[in-house]
Amino acid sequence: MQSDPQVQLLLTGNEIMSGDTVDSNSAMIALRLAEIGLGVYRKVTVGDNSELLRTELLAMAGQADTVIINGGLGPTVDDLTAEILAAAAGVELTEHPEALAHLQDWCARRNLPLNAANRKQALLPAGARVIPNPIGSAVGFELNLGRCRVICTPGVPGELRRMLDGIIDDLGRSLARPTQRHILRLQTFGLGESTAQQMISDALPNWPPAVELGFRAGAPQMEIKLAVTDAADLPLRTQCEQQLRELFGDHIIGEGDSQLAGRVLELLQAQGRTLTTAESCTGGLIASMLTRIPGSSAAFHAGFVTYADDIKTAVLGVRAETLAAQGAVSEEVVREMALGALQRSRADYAIAVSGIAGPDGGSADKPVGTVWLAWGSADRLQTACLLWPVERGLFQTMVAATGLDLIRRHLLGIASEPRYVSQRRTR
Incomplete structure (x- = not known):
């Protein structure tokens, strides 16, 4: 039986290790991967240490179909992602013309000089492919390590969020999956997880096993997720959705990312x-x-x-x-x-x-x-x-x-x- 493609996350940065920065990016990536039926198989956080990062990256690349590296793309000496990917691939760092053009444009629009520190962000592993960053100074990039695709993304959450649309779409097209999850998300306000679960258990005791029911509580809203892995079960999911709409009524704000x-x-x-x-x-x-x-x-x-x-x-x-x-x-x-x-x-x-x-x-x-x-x-x-x-x-x-x-x-x-x-x- 064919297994799902394996995706692993490598998070970098001393600030995450020390707790100065709270990791929200891995949750963002995992939620977006779930939209195309993929989960995170393994997640590792490593500080700004070149040898540890290279060792971990090589280990991940030997197991996974895709590794997403988050962080370490900036202009300072502790931004090591390009360096460790080049070392792992056995290639040189070279000034990438597309990354340099992006930097020049980014600086020009802000009336800033392109100094040597910023120019470091144009040094990418030879053969790397650029992933556009619509708002930040550092482009993302990707390179294959053997059969593994390594995707490098910025640690700034706003930049990552904007870039994930293209990355997720591309992964959805390129990764073959034996099953495709069809997910519907309902946003609610004024209901807690335990209350919602009890209401469902009382009103809908014969919930169909083919429709996966999940909850994600977060202030101030709560998300209810309905997922099926077989397109033939979509009518059943629609039936469950209608039952929830009748049960929760006007506590439902909308679908997807409605706020x-x-x-x-x-x-x-x-x-x-x-x-x-x-x-x-x-x-x-x-x-x-x-x-x-x-x-x-x-x-x-x-x-x-x-x-x-x-x-x-x-x-x-x-x-x-x-x-x-x-x-x-x-x-x-x-x-x-x-x-x-x-x-x-x-x-x-x-x-x-x-x-x-x-x-x-x-x-x-x-x-x-x-x-x-x-x-x-x-x-x-x-x-x-x-x-x-x-x-x-x-x-x-x-x-x-x-x-x-x-x-x-x-x-x-x-x-x-x-x-x-x-x-x-x-x-």
């Missing part, structure tokens, strides 16, 4: 409407999540971060007497924040949040994790007080996502209360 902020912007643009934000405890995170998305200016024009009470009054017109009587974390204050933001931005809809992120500042009446939210339009403003008793960073993430999800539901005309509101409502 709350992106979905909100899509809805706003489709309706020709705009949104503003008035944030206290989230410190501008909601606005940041929205503006990370290209084209967000079509629907998001202004956000206000009013952390101190006097700034809430000066910038958004929150009445001093309201703050004195009710406190900053109150229904009345988030209402006035939302209305003030709507008036000043002339937007159609607003999200306003004020809460206690902790670890200090709570009370018996308003414990750490308490947050008031307001969302909607001036003539239809809704509010809720929820409790997210988690550490400060996660609190801000979940509150920001909650605000986005509540306005998403408002834009869709969903009247039913989401599970997380009924579970976390304090008033």
Whole structure:
């Protein structure tokens, strides 16, 4: 029986070994490989040591069909990938004309001189093939070691992400596989893994073995994955998808890489409407999540971060007497924040949040994790007080996502209360 092609990852860098940099790139690569039905057979991290890297690379190349090296393509002396691949292949480092042209263009567009340190990035193993890097200074490259294809990628996550589209497409075409996994990913908000699994177990006890069910939890969303290895089972997967959509309903945001902020912007643009934000405890995170998305200016024009009470009054017109009587974390204050933001931005809809992120500042009446939210339009403003008793960073993430999800539901005309509101409502 033919086995799946073997892919191994070699990660380089002292900063990963020391913990100064957290490795997220291997997860990114593994997830993208899964899209074409491939898994990572083995992963090894090695510091900036030429001999150790060369030894490990040769061992991997003797076993694997493909080795992906991540990191070590930069301009400094500890960027060793080109050097160790050349040594492993028994070839010289040479200045690659395509890599040099890329560097010259990269520097020219930034009005920077092409110095000797940068020019090091054009030195590639003789015979290497360039993999374009649309945003970084260092191109990727690949070379065969015997029957093994070695692909070298940058350690900067944003650069890697942009380059993986072409790499994965090419691997999907070139690697023969006995089976092809057909994967559907559903993005949800407001459901935990255990809750989702229990709901499925209770409602769908006869889940078909041919449809692999998987979960990937990450703040703030949870992904549900449905996969089949035989195209003949795609109708069965579609049936399972429909059952999950009926079960989880409006907790499903979308498919693939759908994100709350992106979905909100899509809805706003489709309706020709705009949104503003008035944030206290989230410190501008909601606005940041929205503006990370290209084209967000079509629907998001202004956000206000009013952390101190006097700034809430000066910038958004929150009445001093309201703050004195009710406190900053109150229904009345988030209402006035939302209305003030709507008036000043002339937007159609607003999200306003004020809460206690902790670890200090709570009370018996308003414990750490308490947050008031307001969302909607001036003539239809809704509010809720929820409790997210988690550490400060996660609190801000979940509150920001909650605000986005509540306005998403408002834009869709969903009247039913989401599970997380009924579970976390304090008033």
